[in-house]
Amino acid sequence: MSRSPSLPERPRLDLDPEMSEAERLSAIRQHFERLVAVNDELDDRLSEALDRREELKEEVEQLKNRNEALKTSSLYVATVEEVTDDGVVIKQHGNNQEVLTDASPHLDAEVESGDRVAINDSFAIQTLLDDETDSRAQAMEVDRSPDVRYEDIGGIDEQVREVREAVEDPLKNPEMFEEVGVDPPSGVLLYGPPGTGKTMLAKAVANETDATFIKMAGSELVRKFIGEGSRLVRDLFELAADREPAVIFIDEIDAVASKRTDSKTSGDAEVQRTMMQLLSEMDGFDDRGEIRIMAATNRFDMLDEAILRPGRFDRLIEVPKPAPEGRQKILEIHTRDMNVADDVDFADFAEKLEDYSGADIASLATEAGMFAIRDERTEVTRADFEAAYEKLESTDDSTTLPGHTDYQY
Numbered sequence: 001m002s003r004s005p006s007l008p009e010r011p012r013l014d015l016d017p018e019m020s021e022a023e024r025l026s027a028i029r030q031h032f033e034r035l036v037a038v039n040d041e042l043d044d045r046l047s048e049a050l051d052r053r054e055e056l057k058e059e060v061e062q063l064k065n066r067n068e069a070l071k072t073s074s075l076y077v078a079t080v081e082e083v084t085d086d087g088v089v090i091k092q093h094g095n096n097q098e099v100l101t102d103a104s105p106h107l108d109a110e111v112e113s114g115d116r117v118a119i120n121d122s123f124a125i126q127t128l129l130d131d132e133t134d135s136r137a138q139a140m141e142v143d144r145s146p147d148v149r150y151e152d153i154g155g156i157d158e159q160v161r162e163v164r165e166a167v168e169d170p171l172k173n174p175e176m177f178e179e180v181g182v183d184p185p186s187g188v189l190l191y192g193p194p195g196t197g198k199t200m201l202a203k204a205v206a207n208e209t210d211a212t213f214i215k216m217a218g219s220e221l222v223r224k225f226i227g228e229g230s231r232l233v234r235d236l237f238e239l240a241a242d243r244e245p246a247v248i249f250i251d252e253i254d255a256v257a258s259k260r261t262d263s264k265t266s267g268d269a270e271v272q273r274t275m276m277q278l279l280s281e282m283d284g285f286d287d288r289g290e291i292r293i294m295a296a297t298n299r300f301d302m303l304d305e306a307i308l309r310p311g312r313f314d315r316l317i318e319v320p321k322p323a324p325e326g327r328q329k330i331l332e333i334h335t336r337d338m339n340v341a342d343d344v345d346f347a348d349f350a351e352k353l354e355d356y357s358g359a360d361i362a363s364l365a366t367e368a369g370m371f372a373i374r375d376e377r378t379e380v381t382r383a384d385f386e387a388a389y390e391k392l393e394s395t396d397d398s399t400t401l402p403g404h405t406d407y408q409y
């Protein structure tokens with residue numbers, strides 16, 4: 001920084017008493033001129049200083065703005081693909097641009113492949129996104145002790161038996177399989193229309209085996225950013241390994257494992273990548289320990305056969321809509337805690353619930369109860385069930401109207 005030149009010296013007036021009048025006047029005049037000169041110089045210096053002050057003020061303003069902009073500027077989200085000696089390879093979400101970059105020095109040692117990170121305009125990694133901001137947490141439902149029991153499931157006794165054999169027995173008595181020399185099924189695929197109890201089956205078996213129930217929706221797996229689907233699959237299996245015994249349940253598996261389409265859009269490629277990750281997790285899972293894998297679909301016809309090969313989902317269990325007897329059982333289950341009037345005949349009523357799924361019957365029972373409440377009664381009568389039936393039949397919503405659900409299997 002340049003130092004400002006020293007101030008001009010203050011002129012002095014030396015008047016000798018010996019001086020003549022004229023000499024004194026001339027000295028005073030000279031002194032006055034010097035004062036004026038110094039004053040002018042000081043004026044100049046002052047105005048220079050004021051200019052400089054203005055300049056500095058402007059500079060401060062600019063720096064303040066830049067600082068604010070830096071503090072508030074948006075960061076972009078990316079996934080770390082690889083940590084190499086030359087830097088970190090990231091893939092930006094949204095545009096999938098791959099970039100070789102660096103992490104801020106304080107993060108250097110922490111960045112790992114697969115991490116979600118925030119990057120700035122120059123692609124430098126600024127923050128590691130933690131689990132809370134991470135969408136992974138939202139995509140999985142983890143339940144240490146689901147509250148569904150086998151007796152809560154009606155009309156699909158045979159399916160319950162099959163699931164127990166394929167999932168419960170290998171968890172409870174693995175030695176039996178070893179002694180007999182057979183491998184338990186690798187994965188169990190439940191297929192059938194919506195609302196028939198597939199999720200209940202998976203929860204009940206987790207409950208019975210004291211296993212943690214970990215559910216992932218296939219639709220969540222494909223909705224995520226590029227690279228995240230396969231990461232989620234990896235996390236799912238890692239989490240299960242941490243929590244064993246565990247039952248992994250992948251709902252709507254058709255979203256990740258449907259037959260290849262011809263189009264080569266990046267979305268499809270991403271779904272394929274997620275499916276490949278799932279297959280490789282299942283293949284590398286010989287030593288599965290206390291983890292069982294279940295999946296469900298309403299679209300069996302759409303599934304890529306690759307996932308049905310031995311060692312993958314090799315036990316298929318169809319879960320259909322219930323027959324009249326099953327419907328009666330489900331009615332009984334869902335009215336267990338209700339005060340049902342004597343005039344209600346479930347066997348008779350179940351006959352007319354043609355094409356109703358378990359979920360439809362559950363909402364019918366709730367509706368019937370609501371009619372009683374509206375009437376300020378605690379007893380639910382035949383008329384309430386009839387009214388609920390009429391209401392459901394007239395609901396113009398294809399997702400709740402029995403028999404109108406769009407699926408194939």
Ligand SMILES: Nc1ncnc2c1ncn2[C@@H]1O[C@H](COP(=O)(O)OP(=O)(O)OP(=O)(O)O)[C@@H](O)[C@H]1O
Pocket residue numbers: 152153154155156193194195196197198199200201251296297298330333357358359360362
């Ligand atoms: N067999 C059943 N017995 C008793 N209740 C049932 C049965 N099936 C369905 N329900 C009722 O419907 C609700 C939804 O069932 P669940 O989630 O198990 O169906 P799902 O087959 O997994 O459906 P989706 O394919 O839509 O996921 C259950 O919480 C339960 O109240």
